[in-house]
Amino acid sequence: MNILILGSGGREHALAWAVLQNPKCDRLIVAPGNAGIAQIAECADIDTLDGGAVASFCEAEAVDFVIIGPEAPLAAGVADRLRQAGLLVFGPSAAAARLEASKSFTKEICDAAGAPTAAYGHFTDAEAARAHIRAHGAPIVVKADGLAAGKGVIVAETEAQALAAIDDMFGGEFGAAGAEVVIEEFMEGEEASFFVLCDGTDVLPIGTAQDHKRVGEGDSGPNTGGMGAYSPAPVLSDAIADLAMEQIIKPTMAEMARRGMPYQGVLYAGLMIKDGQPRLVEYNVRFGDPECQVLMMRLGAQALDLMQAAAEGRLADARVNWADDHAMTVVMAANGYPGAYEKGSVINGLADIADSSSQIVFHAGTSLRDGQVVATGGRVLNVTARGATLAEAAQRAYAMVDCIDWPQGFCRRDIGWRALG
Ligand code: AMP
Ligand code: GLY
Numbered sequence: 152m153n154i155l156i157l158g159s160g161g162r163e164h165a166l167a168w169a170v171l172q173n174p175k176c177d178r179l180i181v182a183p184g185n186a187g188i189a190q191i192a193e194c195a196d197i198d199t200l201d202g203g204a205v206a207s208f209c210e211a212e213a214v215d216f217v218i219i220g221p222e223a224p225l226a227a228g229v230a231d232r233l234r235q236a237g238l239l240v241f242g243p244s245a246a247a248a249r250l251e252a253s254k255s256f257t258k259e260i261c262d263a264a265g266a267p268t269a270a271y272g273h274f275t276d277a278e279a280a281r282a283h284i285r286a287h288g289a290p291i292v293v294k295a296d297g298l299a300a301g302k303g304v305i306v307a308e309t310e311a312q313a314l315a316a317i318d319d320m321f322g323g324e325f326g327a328a329g330a331e332v333v334i335e336e337f338m339e340g341e342e343a344s345f346f347v348l349c350d351g352t353d354v355l356p357i358g359t360a361q362d363h364k365r366v367g368e369g370d371s372g373p374n375t376g377g378m379g380a381y382s383p384a385p386v387l388s389d390a391i392a393d394l395a396m397e398q399i400i401k402p403t404m405a406e407m408a409r410r411g412m413p414y415q416g417v418l419y420a421g422l423m424i425k426d427g428q429p430r431l432v433e434y435n436v437r438f439g440d441p442e443c444q445v446l447m448m449r450l451g452a453q454a455l456d457l458m459q460a461a462a463e464g465r466l467a468d469a470r471v472n473w474a475d476d477h478a479m480t481v482v483m484a485a486n487g488y489p490g491a492y493e494k495g496s497v498i499n500g501l502a503d504i505a506d507s508s509s510q511i512v513f514h515a516g517t518s519l520r521d522g523q524v525v526a527t528g529g530r531v532l533n534v535t536a537r538g539a540t541l542a543e544a545a546q547r548a549y550a551m552v553d554c555i556d557w558p559q560g561f562c563r564r565d566i567g568w569r570a571l572g
Pocket of ligand 1: 268292303306335336337338339342421432433
């Protein structure tokens with residue numbers, strides 16, 4: 152099978168690594184890829200937002216199966232365009248991708264499906280939004296409706312912060328994404344991520360994870376795209392996962408099918424858990440990054456069979472072969488991230504780290520310059536390991552971190568603290 156993966160981050164490096172372990176994979180191309188991906192697969196420079204260009208590439212290169220990593224091509228309808236061309240694709244239609252691309256759409260679906268989530272109001276007018284905030288008080292959560300690269304959510308501790316967020320969003324700070332705003336009740340609890348595959352009808356859980364969004368140790372400082380993750384997440388027990396399936400995920404999938412937009416791909420449910428009850432924070436229509444890295448570390452070669460089963464509508468017969476293992480990924484980021492950071496610093500020591508089925512450094516933002524790996528992004532490396540316990544996975548991951556010679560980078564030393572403590 153010839154496979155094309157779209158994307159260029161640590162998520163796509165992890166997907167490529169898992170897919171390559173499956174003997175079904177004859178040829179793997181990643182577009183556009185990065186320096187780490189280039190060590191294990193072919194990289195191709197195509198515009199991943201241009202469905203026509205991707206379809207022509209697939210025809211020219213005899214691609215059989217396309218796996219779409221990030222949300223932007225999904226929201227742009229690339230999966231639809233490829234399916235029109237007769238290709239097998241893992242990833243939802245643009246209509247179904249609105250579960251991530253529009254927060255008000257998701258709230259409406261949750262209402263129709265009876266899925267527990269935060270109470271909310273939806274506003275296109277700044278004055279009405281301000282009145283809602285004044286009536287409800289703080290803490291309260293203000294969200295730009297559209298895709299805002301993870302930056303469109305303000306958890307306001309005071310009414311003044313919430314009102315300032317309204318000024319920013321209607322003032323154009325988030326572009327078109329902020330022209331509509333969702334204001335939500337603040338939910339207390341512990342957050343965890345639940346990943347399921349969907350084929351339009353059936354749903355198969357493939358793992359739980361917990362991310363670390365804040366840049367600093369002890370979950371301090373500004374939000375980031377995620378500074379590390381581990382799987383499984385003990386807070387998402389089997390009993391809570393069952394509740395999430397029955398109360399949130401299956402009713403959402405049924406509602407999507409009822410509306411003529413069946414969902415196919417991976418669905419990532421961000422859950423808030425309190426007193427044994429999960430509530431939905433948000434859906435994403437793709438794997439989390441860096442959560443995908445720990446899921447792929449645990450699933451290995453079967454990830455390809457499962458994604459293919461989802462794309463072919465065969466999930467009813469699919470099973471996950473669970474090993475009783477734990478995985479952790481530690482993100483190494485450029486000094487300054489999530490604020491301004493420099494690009495182009497050289498990373499040494501990577502060649503001394505032996506890859507195996509239990510440890511690998513996935514690349515998130517790197518390129519090759521004169522044979523050297525240089526940092527080209529904010530989040531740069533995802534140092535990933537597994538073990539019989541989370542403590543063992545952590546020990547292996549941090550041992551690799553200590554081999555990496557990169558003075559211009561940093562990481563959190565406390566990934567997994569909630570589960571390890
Ligand atoms: P989202 O992009 O919707 O996941 O929001 C980003 C982060 O904001 C989430 O991971 C939560 O930590 C926080 N958040 C979002 N909505 C709420 C809410 N209603 N109550 C509490 N925290 C929230
Ligand atoms: N790590 C959070 C996300 O991928 O959205």
